[in-house]
Amino acid sequence: MSPDSTVFGSDIDRAFTMLFNLTDGKSSTRGSTKRHLADVKHMFVDEADALRILEKDNPLVYEFYELGIPSHPGDLAFGTSITYPGQVAGEYYMTKGHFHQILETAEVYYSIQGHGMMMMENPEGQWDCQELTPGKAVYVPKRFAHRSINIGQNPFVTFFCFRADAGHDYKTIETKGFRKIVVEKDGKPDIIDNPRWK
Amino acid sequence: MSPDSTVFGSDIDRAFTMLFNLTDGKSSTRGSTKRHLADVKHMFVDEADALRILEKDNPLVYEFYELGIPSHPGDLAFGTSITYPGQVAGEYYMTKGHFHQILETAEVYYSIQGHGMMMMENPEGQWDCQELTPGKAVYVPKRFAHRSINIGQNPFVTFFCFRADAGHDYKTIETKGFRKIVVEKDGKPDIIDNPRWK
Numbered sequence: 477m478s479p480d481s482t483v484f485g486s487d488i489d490r491a492f493t494m495l496f497n498l499t500d501g502k503s504s505t506r507g508s509t510k511r512h513l514a515d516v517k518h519m520f521v522d523e524a525d526a527l528r529i530l531e532k533d534n535p536l537v538y539e540f541y542e543l544g545i546p547s548h549p550g551d552l553a554f555g556t557s558i559t560y561p562g563q564v565a566g567e568y569y570m571t572k573g574h575f576h577q578i579l580e581t582a583e584v585y586y587s588i589q590g591h592g593m594m595m596m597e598n599p600e601g602q603w604d605c606q607e608l609t610p611g612k613a614v615y616v617p618k619r620f621a622h623r624s625i626n627i628g629q630n631p632f633v634t635f636f637c638f639r640a641d642a643g644h645d646y647k648t649i650e651t652k653g654f655r656k657i658v659v660e661k662d663g664k665p666d667i668i669d670n671p672r673w674k
Numbered sequence: 675m676s677p678d679s680t681v682f683g684s685d686i687d688r689a690f691t692m693l694f695n696l697t698d699g700k701s702s703t704r705g706s707t708k709r710h711l712a713d714v715k716h717m718f719v720d721e722a723d724a725l726r727i728l729e730k731d732n733p734l735v736y737e738f739y740e741l742g743i744p745s746h747p748g749d750l751a752f753g754t755s756i757t758y759p760g761q762v763a764g765e766y767y768m769t770k771g772h773f774h775q776i777l778e779t780a781e782v783y784y785s786i787q788g789h790g791m792m793m794m795e796n797p798e799g800q801w802d803c804q805e806l807t808p809g810k811a812v813y814v815p816k817r818f819a820h821r822s823i824n825i826g827q828n829p830f831v832t833f834f835c836f837r838a839d840a841g842h843d844y845k846t847i848e849t850k851g852f853r854k855i856v857v858e859k860d861g862k863p864d865i866i867d868n869p870r871w872k
Contacts, residue, residue: 489815491792496810586833614690615750639837
């Protein structure tokens, strides 16, 4: 039986396992990619509030695992995504969000901990937002950009899977934003128009 | 937000969620495909022992969810697989196992309950067997037939994902079997040559 941790060449020709803890989503054998508030301050509508927080602290907003699966249409990229609880001026902590470079590829997320939402929109202007609790799988259809949002008090953890050659287009969302944002209103999540959407 | 249960047309153009309980793997909104011992008695080496069991009872060996995701290379099929604890003459309960019809497609299984193994082999004669406990993901590489085996006392539950157009070839395994089988020996799983392998 092979070890948990594997470095891949140009092709995967052997089975392997990876442990992602069902409680916190973490791997003990791989490092995650981490996004602190300083890295993602621009994505919040009230960037000034993000800067106020950053005067004292640079909290971890989210982290996820990139295993380096070769970019082959018959392979699958997978791992966990962990979005932490928190807000910037009422807007919940969330991931940057991205389109796939190969737009015609879907993604599946299986929720294992916490309370979150998956915000989605396609270039044609359709959008959707699905609430997620442990055990819920969400299907992100082809063409839909997607972002995880933590609307709870604990880390929001999902196991994700997508075609390994799909690729990530982060830039479109960084430039335009999502049409809708999720903010806390009267103690509950409220989906509103993004005033900065272009 | 859309309901848990969705019937798909020829293309998936809307997001949806599906609940698969993290404790037992079951969906409350979809029926599963069930394989009882009478359906799969031929896959055990000691079929006579299977027939002896069947004189009294026809236990459920495994079940899994087929959502009917359209067969498109940009879509993903997903669901849970539940293999029950049990043995036929020392050979652990397992799934039939299959190749993908598009051989060059991988599959990912994320273990959420129980204690199992993933048995794999490719047409070139390479084989591998990975032990799975909750939180472990196993990567089934392109070209590898795969079968879930329950080596524990409780249901072995995984969440799986593969390219929606991959297709299933059950017949090759039904005819040839896997090169290796897993039997209990001195209270522990033992991987041995399959005496009926062709």
